[in-house]
Amino acid sequence: xxxxxxxxxxxxxxxxxxxxxxxxxxxxxxxxxxxxxxxxxxxxxxxxxxxxxxxxxxxxxxxxxxxxxxxxxxxxxxxxxxxxxxxxxxxxxxxxxxxxxxxxxxxxxxxxxxxxxxxxxxxxxxxxxxxxxxxxxxxxxxxxxxxxxxxxxxxxxxxxxxxxxxxxxxxxxxxxxxxxxxxxxxxxxxxxxxxxxxxxxxxxxxxxxxxxxxxxxxxxxxxxxxxxxxxxxxxxxxxxxxxxxxxxxxxxxxxxxxxxxxxxxxxxxxxxxxxxxxxxxxxxxxxxxxxxxxxxxxxxxxxxxxxxxxxxxxxxxxxxxxxxxxxxxxxxxxxxxxxxxxxx
Numbered sequence: 001x002x003x004x005x006x007x008x009x010x011x012x013x014x015x016x017x018x019x020x021x022x023x024x025x026x027x028x029x030x031x032x033x034x035x036x037x038x039x040x041x042x043x044x045x046x047x048x049x050x051x052x053x054x055x056x057x058x059x060x061x062x063x064x065x066x067x068x069x070x071x072x073x074x075x076x077x078x079x080x081x082x083x084x085x086x087x088x089x090x091x092x093x094x095x096x097x098x099x100x101x102x103x104x105x106x107x108x109x110x111x112x113x114x115x116x117x118x119x120x121x122x123x124x125x126x127x128x129x130x131x132x133x134x135x136x137x138x139x140x141x142x143x144x145x146x147x148x149x150x151x152x153x154x155x156x157x158x159x160x161x162x163x164x165x166x167x168x169x170x171x172x173x174x175x176x177x178x179x180x181x182x183x184x185x186x187x188x189x190x191x192x193x194x195x196x197x198x199x200x201x202x203x204x205x206x207x208x209x210x211x212x213x214x215x216x217x218x219x220x221x222x223x224x225x226x227x228x229x230x231x232x233x234x235x236x237x238x239x240x241x242x243x244x245x246x247x248x249x250x251x252x253x254x255x256x257x258x259x260x261x262x263x264x265x266x267x268x269x270x271x272x273x274x275x276x277x278x279x280x281x282x283x284x285x286x287x288x289x290x291x292x293x294x295x296x297x298x299x300x301x302x303x304x305x306x307x308x309x310x311x312x313x314x315x316x317x318x319x320x321x322x323x324x325x326x327x328x329x330x331x332x333x334x335x336x337x338x339x340x341x342x343x344x
Contacts, residue, residue, distance in 0.1 A: 115156040125162060
């Protein structure tokens with residue numbers, strides 16, 4: 001397939017190299033910044049992409065367009081039955097630069113049960129969500145009493161050899177912004193890279209306000225006051241700015257716990273370098289997390305279209321990718337779906 005390799009380039013010259021695939025809209029948590037406590041209308045099983053359909057679309061992106069990385073998301077991907085089967089299929093995809101870099105974002109609650117099988121199936125990296133270390137607050141934020149299972153899931157991921165294990169922490173003012181140092185300490189002690197994420201307007205209840213955003217500058221300033229840090233070289237297309245602890249951390253220079261990351265979606269958007277596109281669980285193609293338009297690829301697949309026809313649809317969609325999300329601008333429009341339906 002290398003002979004037919006083409007670059008997938010958007011109108012602003014950005015090369016598409018990263019594909020996020022939501023494998024389910026369902027989740028075993030009800031995080032306040034992601035989905036409502038009750039009333040979610042789940043997709044019918046027949047409306048969700050099969051593993052074979054996911055593999056076919058992913059193959060087009062990897063073998064035809066040279067996409068280098070695939071990240072599995074949800075909902076919560078581990079609630080999808082037989083997930084290692086899908087991981088095994090996707091891990092075998094090879095692009096012009098070699099095997100695809102296959103990762104997953106998870107809440108970690110069931111990682112103890114699935115970590116080894118996912119690693120054996122070919123999953124390369126995991127990001128585990130952990131917004132607080134306080135059990136009461138964890139229950140308030142996720143509406144589930146699962147903190148101990150998540151902490152055990154992080155250990156399980158490390159034990160089976162995922163390296164690095166990264167922690168995603170969404171920071172919301174008045175909720176968990178008092179735990180910045182605690183989370184940084186956790187990363188140093190447990191040898192995981194904590195990535196602090198600015199609160200985004202994708203909460204299901206629609207309560208997002210700019211005043212609830214704790215920006216990158218404030219996050220880094222507070223951590224630096226306790227654990228001095230310096231910024232690492234520019235992130236390129238990666239979403240996180242990274243900072244190293246000047247003391248090298250507790251596990252040595254270059255170890256996961258020797259650094260932190262910040263994803264400054266609101267205060268320092270990285271749209272200009274964005275190389276990501278997304279597939280929702282029902283096979284809708286999105287060129288941005290905050291896009292207001294989707295392109296139905298699943299119907300095209302099931303109606304018998306060829307790979308060339310699907311590729312034409314992908315190229316036409318990428319041609320609509322906008323310059324940036326326009327959050328905090330007067331013309332910003334919230335997506336009609338919550339984070340759990342889009343695939344974070």
